[in-house]
Amino acid sequence: MSKLTIAIAGATGAVGQQMLQCLEERKIDCELRLFASYRSAGKAFSFQGKEIVVEELKEESFENIDIVLGATENDITKKWMPWAQKHHAVVIDNSSAYRLDPNVPLVIPEINPEDIQKHQGIIANPNCATIIALVALNQLHQEFHIHRMIVSTYQAVSGAGVKGVKDLENQVKDPSIPSTAFPYPIAFNLIPQIGDFDENGISKEEWKLQNESRKIWHDPNLLVNCTCVRVPILRSHSESITIECDQPVNIDKARELLESAEGVKLVDDPQNQQYPMPLDTSDQDLVFVGRLRKDPSDPTGHSMILFCCGDQIRKGAATNAVQILQALIQNQN
């Protein structure tokens, strides 16, 4: 069989660059093409000992491409998707453009890998905060059946791409430099807005946690109450989550389940100051989970609280997409 040809669309961005690194780390045997805007055409990146030059993404770019890893914003993705489809390339897309389309599987490989095979040319990678929460919660959901979650997120500036990182780096040196990715300064501040608000005051990011979690868990009745906050952290999103379950929760059982949960590292010894923190989860693929405790405000014993952190550029985006790619390749063989 000839080598797969894989393309990264948006190869120069935060997620695209991480995809390149994930493909290298996981030794994916492929011919690789890199695409971005005209601004980046001609830049070169090393991959498996070769130098690969970035090309401007054009209508004919996807000719002879087997699989596209998409890492561009929604409007750009929507523009190039018909070009990829014209050339029958399978797309694993990181934008939110197609996530809720009923014909597009929305996949976290640790949770619903069986959905990958239902694809009709597009597989969507979920929102980063959703991936981190659901990887942390999945085993608890299987055991206790979560029917409601109350979530507060603390999201890193790199969630807003390369521009977000530059804003924080510039402003810690000179706080008068205006933000380009955020509505207010982010250094020495936090901003309780990620995405636009609807008429009820709920932001796009907050809706994603509900709607995408329902689709991934195949549970249209799941209730989610979420507040998403941008914090002056470079990398790794953190989340405080209260879950309300059908079954009474047992914290020892929860710890036992999380000890062996795929994609999870239990870091839960608060007396010895051991709990998840974004500095510890950056640049690795596991979601750290800790601060496990019963909800003292719920006398019925059906709710518990935890804190989790995960690298949203890796597991929240690039790693998850490359795991889907590996599952696709495995199924083809």
Ligand SMILES: NC(=O)C1=CN([C@@H]2O[C@H](COP(=O)(O)OP(=O)(O)OC[C@H]3O[C@@H](n4cnc5c(N)ncnc54)[C@H](OP(=O)(O)O)[C@@H]3O)[C@@H](O)[C@H]2O)C=CC1
């Ligand atoms: N950052 C994160 O933590 C996460 C991001 N995502 C999603 O992943 C996608 C990429 O995000 P991120 O990497 O952060 O974004 P960046 O802004 O860092 O990167 C955007 C990429 O898109 C390219 N691009 C821009 N305009 C065009 C164009 N006209 N034609 C072709 N390519 C273009 C850019 O190329 P150039 O350099 O040439 O401008 C760059 O490679 C988004 O949909 C985002 O929502 C999902 C989960 C997490």
Ligand SMILES: N[C@@H](CC(=O)OP(=O)(O)O)C(=O)O
């Ligand atoms: N919105 C997320 C990152 C992201 O790009 O998510 P999405 O792909 O769902 O728009 C953040 O800013 O932290």
